[in-house]
Amino acid sequence: MKSEYPDFSDSERNVTVKPRKWYERSLKIGKWQLYPLNHSFVQLIIVAFVCFLCPGMFNALSGLGGAGQLDPNTINNASTALYCTFATIGFFAGTICNIIGVRACLFLGSIGYAIYSGSLLCYSHTRNSGFTIFAGALLGVCAALLWTAQGVIMMSYPTEGYKGRYIGTFWAIFNLGAVIGALIPLAQNIKIGTKGSVKDSTYATFLGLICAGIVLSSVLLSPSKVVHDDGSPVQIKETVGCKEEIMMLYKVLKSDTYILWLFPMFFASNWFYTYQFNDFNLALFNVRTRSLNNVLYWTFQIIGALIFGFLIDLKQFKRRSRAIAAWVVIFAATFIIWGFAYLSQTGYDRITEKQIDMNWTEKNYSRYCVLYIFFGIYDSIYQSYCYWLIGALTNDPHKLALFAGFLKGIQSAGAAIVWRLDAMHAPYMNILASTWTLLGASLLFCIPIAFMKITDTTAESLYEDADCLLVTKIDENNASKNGH
Template identity: 50%
Template sequence: MASEIGKDVEAVTVQCENQLDGNVQLPKGWLYHRPGIGSWRLPYYASPIVQLFYVAVIFFLCPGMYNALSGLGGGGQIDAKVNDNATVALYSTFAVVAFFSGTVCNKLGVRITLTMGCFSYALYIASFLSYNHTGNAAFVIVAGALLGASAALLWAAETVIVISYPPENKKGRYIAIFWMIFNFGAVIGALVSLTQNLHSDKGGYVGDSTYIAFLVLTTLGTVLAMVICNADRIIRDDGSKVILMKHPTWRSEILGLWEVLRTDAYIIALFPMFLASNWFYTYQFNDFNLARFNVRTRALNSLIYWCSQILGACIWGSLLDVSSFSRKTRARAGLVALFVITMGLWGGGYAFQMTYDRESAILQDNTLDWTSSNYGGLAVLYLFYGVFDSIWQTYTYWILGALSNNSRKLTILAGFYKAIQSAGAAIVYRLDALKMPYMSIFASTWALCAAGLVFAAPVIWTKITNHTELDKDVKFSDEMEEDLSKKVSE
């Protein structure tokens, strides 16, 4: 068995030869064909930028529509309880499956993993459409649980593409491009909802047409996932390929989870930051947007929120790749800036949260409309909540990408990230379903965000280097192979 692992777990990095005039000579075949006119050529299909764009479009259609629905608060329903319970089920299964999602992705490849990850989004949307007519809450909750399991696989495959395909000096921009396109899906979804509820100045659930539109788009995303490239076909502009394992066994992959925790135990210090990364959604969507606004204003708020995500990702991703400063400096400056933004933004949010609680929000019956005199300030606050989300997620992805270029290691680290993130979301959505006071959820959100950055500081200060050496990533794979061989022999 040890010899089989020695064959299966093989770290590779290939540099293409025969370069002409600085241009890489690519293999033959349609995957590497560059269509164009004259000297002008489009990128080839198996290039990192095309695959990044392609997976971003898939996320535009699937998680983007989910985000658009979540952004309305309560999944588009009047009472958030059904959505809260479905979301608890979603993130509970997400947390469990995400822990092993990197293992599954390494074994099956990104194409199969992406396809498996997409299929439940349409089912989840359909469950809310059904709920509008049948009131069948059990269907919504089961659909949420299935979505959590499949979404964990989807995000594992996305991580391989977004943070292991690009070269080091472009990781921030690649993450930003992905986040912008992905959230543009939520923008389109919010526009659809806003258009269909434009003349409704009452509180209430969204209509069937909104759910049907989302259902069609998520189904299309599932179809597109079937034809994405696997990582072993990807060739960068400089001719290098992605560092990955050839034909890993299930046993070596599962043991690899524990090896990463043993060799990189510092990752535990990032867990509070991971935990916070989805915690704030509950307050923003349910305890702010749903609690205080009618349906058409919630749709407008959702549009503002997701548009601001695009803006935040664009700016933050570009700043993280500024070549004038070393990567260590950018990592440290980003942490300090994010801490200052956290304290300032949530401090401002506290002033508004003091004006209402659950009881008063119910009595006021979601009376705030975009015509209300104080709406402008609240819209700006919600805009900055969206910016905050994008820079938090972009920075976290960038930090993970700065720790390694090894796709196998990154998928495992990302599995930890999504597992801890989802466990946090399951907890806070359950607290919301139990009607915990809005101020308590707000306070826990603010405190967790601040604590997450404090705990992450030692890792960012000591583990982020100016460049990840190739031999270090390959050495990681070789050492893991030796350790796994010993464990199997024993």
């Protein structure tokens, strides 16, 4: 629909595309002119709602701590299996995505969430931990495909001036799924004032919503049919064979070594979930209070993502200035928020938490609640900043697929380690300290990217032959004159 977010005015369009096929036709409802299905923003919305229904429901379950189970050991082992396979496949998922396409990746990826949700329902009755752990491992493979496809679309479909807003919009819709998902167990368990597992109906509801996401993924168009907000077609490099794609992975790592500075940030970007969900929310609160915390956590993720997406695209400031300003804010937030988490952690450990069953009616609940809200805000801006930095480095969808694979693979390697540490009952304080240290160090490592590598525009054309990969930078002034 015509709106100011993002502003796709006719004056910005430099290419006129006459509707010829059904997906190119726009629909008018009253005064509102809807974008055609092949518009990049519409395609982003579709991907966002697939993630709303699939990973969003997974996040809602994870946010309860122990995926809604009282004993988190099996879930921790399943999570370890999940992130091990995620890390292994994720690093090469960009190559897979370039071979089979984003549509197939999104569809295949969404299936794993349904199997995992079903395994939790099965576990509630049979205590079949083997099936749950297998489902976790399978989900890792599927999630690697889904998130790589999502990353390609979110980072390559918008023009440079709207990348932050696309990221913010996606993150808001995606986390809205977690909010609604968190409301389900809150409504169904609101009368349960003690620690315990969620009801069967909770898992069944999640399973139904995830299946709807699988169906929705089939609506996604292939990138060759999609146009940018300025009317120009999405530039897609012709798919080559498996051997060539694997060689491309090696060549990109060799030619674009600057991406290595972001690897610590990728590694840390899911590390904090274990502490937040299991060692804070699950450890301290009863089931209905955990559900309420979950709703607040994901709600404020939406707010944080939207504000970040708007501010990071402010055209009054150069893109490098925005990158530096965002870095300063996130670095300060790292020490403020996690400093308060440290103060909170001094009050309990794995032994004493068994005696804690905090309810939202207790007087000291508010300070823990506020901290959990800021955990959610921090998560949204940290993750959005990761994606924005990658999107600011290149506009080439082929390369972005590889970068997205690096992000998800390395991110999952970190998550596999910390979930395993939690399953081995590492002290809560140790997990918090590792989280805080990794986040701070990762931001220091990304200084060369944020402070020196980011430019106002990055236009690339990709040329290949059998032996070499040549990336030619186009003059920034010429690119800006062409409307990029």
